[in-house]
Amino acid sequence: MTELDAEDNKLLVLARGAMGRTGGNGGAAVRDTDGRTYAAGEVALAALELTALQAAVAAAISSGAEGFEAAVVVAGRFSDLGVSAVREVTASARIVFADAKGAVFEVLDPQVEGDPATRPGIPEGFDLETESEVFE
Template identity: 50%
Template sequence: MSEPAAELSAEDSKLVTLARATRARTGAAQGAAVRDRDGRTYAAATVTLPSLAVSAVGVCVAMAVSSGSTGLDAVVVLGDGSVSDADLAVVRDFGGPGVPVHAGDARGTIATTTLS
């Protein structure tokens, strides 16, 4: 269930900066950033090709998994201010229940926080 956004921690604010910069650099529909359980961060943008379509969150999680990460501490997704059910499922599959997913607009203003 989505809740109005609360004050972000300094670490989660860094994820906003990474997601915003990645989205702006690529011009993609969404930018995302995740922090894994070891404190490593991954940032990515939506991939939309004729033969491949992956959400920004999906790319971030794939990067974390392929780097040997064992789970997630937090997720930020920026774009239209929402997070899809499919992205929440990906976060839950890899990070387990209770991972905060902060969703905001392209400027980085967080509108909601949802727990996976």
């Protein structure tokens, strides 16, 4: 398991809390460049469907966030469109992936050499739920 610093661990707690409150299959939290945090669960309405990370990014942007330092995704997928949304706002933001129990299994950090997002080996569209039982 990857150890998180105190600030990223706070995001993990918020993301897990959002997942629990909404009763959904995932949760996410983001920290903006001013240190404010936003957490969200999945949105599954007939008229609107968002992943937890998309919802957290939308909450942050609609509140005036201009950039992101980090994001945590709980029980999410590498192919989550929210990852693209985070990268669109701040290409250098760190994105942490954890399973539903909070165990971190991957950190995408463009500022660190060897970031899995920049190396071959993670197939595009990797689906954690269907392609790996390890993180259940």
